[in-house]
Amino acid sequence: MTSTTWQRAWPWLLLLLVALFTAWLRYGVIEPATMAQQCGAGHAPWWCRWRQWLVLGFLHDVYGTAALLATALALLRKRAWLAWLAAALGIIALQLYCFESGALAVLVGCLRLLRLQATRTLPVDQHRHGQQQVHTQP
Numbered sequence: 522m523t524s525t526t527w528q529r530a531w532p533w534l535l536l537l538l539v540a541l542f543t544a545w546l547r548y549g550v551i552e553p554a555t556m557a558q559q560c561g562a563g564h565a566p567w568w569c570r571w572r573q574w575l576v577l578g579f580l581h582d583v584y585g586t587a588a589l590l591a592t593a594l595a596l597l598r599k600r601a602w603l604a605w606l607a608a609a610l611g612i613i614a615l616q617l618y619c620f621e622s623g624a625l626a627v628l629v630g631c632l633r634l635l636r637l638q639a640t641r642t643l644p645v646d647q648h649r650h651g652q653q654q655v656h657t658q659p
Contacts, residue, residue, distance in 0.1 A: 529638050532605045536631075539609045543616040551575055551617075578617065584610065585619030588626035595633050601641075604633035 550556060550572055560569035578584055588610035595603040611626025 532601065532634060532638075536605070536608055536612060540612045540616070543613050546575065547616050575617070579619060582619055582622070584614040584617050585622030585626075588614040588619070589622050592626045592629045595630055599637060601634060601637045604630050604637055606630070608634060 550568075556572065559566060560572055588607065591603065591607040591610045595607040607626050608630030611623045611628075611630055614620075614623030614626060616623075
């Protein structure tokens, strides 16, 4: 693979890592009943406070709101990192129960990132042949 291919692939690979990490948070930390029982006991572990903040985040639609704000910024400013951020926050919102806003953010963020990557790598004079001269018919 060439270096430009890797440069274009990095944001997508990082989005995959965000999706895997968020899935681990949801299915490994938030949803298991054993985690809830440990946090409900009298002597809760130190990480229960973080779990509680995660749960409050999706109960108050914090992840969806953050994803929509990043999406609006990605549409207003043509920056690849903002498009990536919108897609990443959309993935987080989708995994953490904010489906509508998360789906919109993932869709717009990915399309915006793809468009910015495509316009950055297209050659300008792909279909032009320089200055052509017109010849009259004999």
